Amino acid sequence: MKRIDDPFISIFPSIDLHGFDRVTARIKTEEFINDNLKLKNYKVIVIHGIGTGSLKEEVHNFLRSNKSVLSFKLDNQNNGVTIVDLKEQSMKNKKGFTLTELLAVIALIGIIMLLIVPNVLGTFNSASKQLFYDEVLSLYNNAYTTYIYRSSEGDYTKTFCVGKDGNKNPMDVEEKENFYYNVTVDEYGNVLSLQVSNDKYGINLSDASGLKKKDVKLSKVGDPMEVTCGAGAVLPEDDKLVCIITDTKRECRLFDFSYEVPNEKA
Secondary structure (H helix, E strand, O other): OOOOOOOOOOOEEEOOOOOOOOOHHHHHHHHHHHHHEEEEEEEEEOOOOOOHHHHHHHHHHHHHEEEEOEEEEOOEEEEEEEEEEEOOOOOOOOOOHHHHHHHHHHHHHHHHHHHHHHHHHHHHHHHHHHHHHHHHHHHHHHHHHHHHHHHHOOOOOOOEEOOOOOOEEOOOOOOOOOOEEEEOOOOOEEEEEEEEEEOOOOEEEOOOOOOHHHHHOOHHHHOOOOOOOOOOEEEOOOOOOOOEOOOOOEEEEOEEEEEEEEEOOO
């Protein structure tokens, strides 16, 4: 934008189109008008020059078709300048939504939400389940490394657990809130039983011959379960038998089968 020397119109914003072709001049004039409408300048000056008159004709044709233009005229002192009056933009001219239109918009939003929300929740649940499964696989892998390392230090405990009952003999992994597990290995560190749960998911697998990693499948993840450790763990002579000592009993489990062994009196 630039000012011109005419003392009467020099106070108004202006644009000089000299050097522009017809198309560019039209685009520049439109941008100039839109900018001044935002600034609430309702009288502006367009300098198109005299020349062959083609640029003036292009500008005037555009001004006639622009709904924001109230009127325009050539400057009495300079035929190369056009004075443009713009329509004032007021709230009276802006129509709002009718009640019917508002209800239709609300209904449309409701339909969109019905379509989107289940997909979003489904994706979130799927991601949450996958995250739990990844943690289960991490425990499976760490059971072996934890046993091998500890056994090299003289600790042959084969049950690793963090129970909801507060008892624990954790693996060498970071403990997580509301995440419980009870994992048993054999004398070689192979996982024999795997019980893991949080507040949303759970998994419980066992195999006397050893659980393979391929047996720990995402499809096996189900509802959460109660995971406890008892007061501690001892190793029987039979490595396939796991005995848990609690305050009231000693329970020996052979995976899916279990029986109680009475506590011996001292």
